Amino acid sequence: MNFQHRKRLIVQTVDERGSIEVSELAALLQTSEMTVRRDLVQLAASGLLYRTRGGAMKVSLATDTHRFANKIAVNPERKDYICQLAANEIQEGDVIFMDCGSTVFRLCQFIRNKRITVVTNSLPIVAELMSSEVTINLVGGEVDKERQAVHGLIAEEHMARYRANRAFVGIDGISLQHGLSANSEKEASTTLAIARQSDKVYLLCDSSKLETNKYLYFAPLSLFNVLITDNEAPSEVVAAYRDAGVTLIN
Structure with a gap:
């Protein structure tokens, strides 16, 4: 699976679930955790998601993580x-x-x-x-x-x-x-x-x-x-x- 395909699936999954762990993305994409981490770095740099310690989060959630909603x-x-x-x-x-x-x-x-x-x-x-x-x-x-x-x-x-x-x-x-x-x-x-x-x-x-x-x-x-x-x-x-x-x- 090439980067553009992985990118679409990662962004879609993060948007739907709010946040996700590297291990879960690796299983979903059937690729290594190292590849997922590398993809997340690029996507975060483009402002498409927010990197967390163990995965990624929607930007809207990361900018105001304490709001109850x-x-x-x-x-x-x-x-x-x-x-x-x-x-x-x-x-x-x-x-x-x-x-x-x-x-x-x-x-x-x-x-x-x-x-x-x-x-x-x-x-x-x-x-x-x-x-x-x-x-x-x-x-x-x-x-x-x-x-x-x-x-x-x-x-x-x-x-x-x-x-x-x-x-x-x-x-x-x-x-x-x-x-x-x-x-x-x-x-x-x-x-x-x-x-x-x-x-x-x-x-x-x-x-x-x-x-x-x-x-x-x-x-x-x-x-x-x-x-x-x-x-x-x-x-x-x-x-x-x-x-x-x-x-x-x-």
């Missing part, structure tokens, strides 16, 4: 798969925390008919569940317009007043060596506050985030009880996490 657009199929698994863990009558992550948001569609209570700092989650069977407790405090979420000291004091059977939180990066990492102190502090008040913490993490490290390291792997990821996670990575004592569902 943009985060939702990345890897939607993986997120839905994860959330279906997560929904199976929830029992009728549960009180659950849901953070403002884009993966956690996609859990809403699978819990609409459950008679549970959701405590959340996410405005989109509140809007999505308003006409459902779910009882909603919206955390109070300052609103971050880009993340469409409530953060800050007052928000953490609010969460400290409640106890949940389960918490469902997202993450920007996770690695066996460094633990959990985030792009923002706000989201890191919210995750810590939620974890303190929950009997069981589920980390919802699509496989592209496994073994990645972000701006701020904030907690060890022991913060959560269960890691739920998708079935595209490399088998050797899944095995390494389980060997390290992580309870992983995929």
Whole structure:
């Protein structure tokens, strides 16, 4: 396959999926990862995509990675798969925390008919569940317009007043060596506050985030009880996490 053909397929795939890893492109194009990396360098130089550490991303997402609408657009199929698994863990009558992550948001569609209570700092989650069977407790405090979420000291004091059977939180990066990492102190502090008040913490993490490290390291792997990821996670990575004592569902 020549470069022009690969170029068309790469740009089309990145545009459709939002982001993609080098290994996935290599399998799709039936070529080597070295060739894919070389192609991505050329395409990024032409402004057709944005190079990430392990692959490529749509330019529109890369220029404003924290906007909630943009985060939702990345890897939607993986997120839905994860959330279906997560929904199976929830029992009728549960009180659950849901953070403002884009993966956690996609859990809403699978819990609409459950008679549970959701405590959340996410405005989109509140809007999505308003006409459902779910009882909603919206955390109070300052609103971050880009993340469409409530953060800050007052928000953490609010969460400290409640106890949940389960918490469902997202993450920007996770690695066996460094633990959990985030792009923002706000989201890191919210995750810590939620974890303190929950009997069981589920980390919802699509496989592209496994073994990645972000701006701020904030907690060890022991913060959560269960890691739920998708079935595209490399088998050797899944095995390494389980060997390290992580309870992983995929």
